[in-house]
Amino acid sequence: MGFYLRKRSSQTGLAPGTIVYGGVPRTEAPTLQLITYDLENLEERRIEDLDDIHHTPGKVMWLNVNGVHDEALLTRIGQRFGLHALGLEDIASTLQRAKVDEYTDHLFITLRMLGDGESRVAFSEQVTLAVGSNFVVSFQEMEGDVFEAVRRRLRESIGRIRGAGPDYLAYALMDVIVDDYFRALEGISDDLEALEDSVQERPPEDTLPRLRRLRSKLIMMRRVAWPLREAASRMLSGDLALMQRETQPYIRDLYDHIVQIIDVIESLREVGGSIHDLYMAAISNKMNEIMKVLTIIGTIFIPLTFIAGIYGMNFVNMPELQWPYGYPVAMGVMAAMAVLLVLFFRRKGWL
Incomplete structure (x- = not known):
């Protein structure tokens, strides 16, 4: 974040x-x-030169751009597709909130895609969809995405995607990103459940660091999901010319999924808070048990110390010191008092 602020300044x-x-x-x-596709045909290829992109009437183009750090390339793509400069500026500024920006003949949809691998949801990357009347240009920060399911549906002509327009393609891309949120939350939920079980049995020493990591992931996902709900609501408003009426039911379903995700995030945050309280209670109980044991030991030794203190006084006239059985009797009395105190504590249920 500090790097981003310095860059913005x-x-x-x-x-x-x-x-x-x-x-x-x-x-x-x-x-x-x-x-490039229509209902009957599909062509897929890697682009080395933007001049190789030629639109065929009646077909939808989907150009996926991996990497937005080449400012000159973004400028050329904007010129090739007639994209607004303000939208291109937001693409290069990679910490934008999820939003929808409409311009004369196209719109920009910005949202965030979660990171892959073991560091899942430790980070997210910005994805921007530029949607026109016959194209979708998706911009992402790096290689690797969750769009393979959409590519497979296009290749195998599954569902209505090949016969629909670019607005439906944009919905499909948003949908797989949102579905990936559910998978990430499922992983966090499993981790919280395992952590809760371990806390109830015997709290491990790394409980708080693990809990902090999980709660930070939930905070990050909350920051991702809340603005996305506003963006989906904007797409449902009906004032976006490029969003066809036939696509509205699917956008509404997407909006419902986003609301569910937000609800799950809030529930998991409450679970995290409960685990924290449970852990602190377990630590407090453990400390109380230790203090109880130490208190009982100290209580047992108080009368023993009292007896030892009496016979440790340096008075000249102490008859018991000259008695042959003084030492064993004193030890016996001390042992008897210790046993009686232990029996008393057991009867009271303190041991």
């Missing part, structure tokens, strides 16, 4: 629409994949 005074990359520095070259 360096843009002060620039003209609106100036493309300045604001993400993590990258050196790899961006890659472009183009899928």
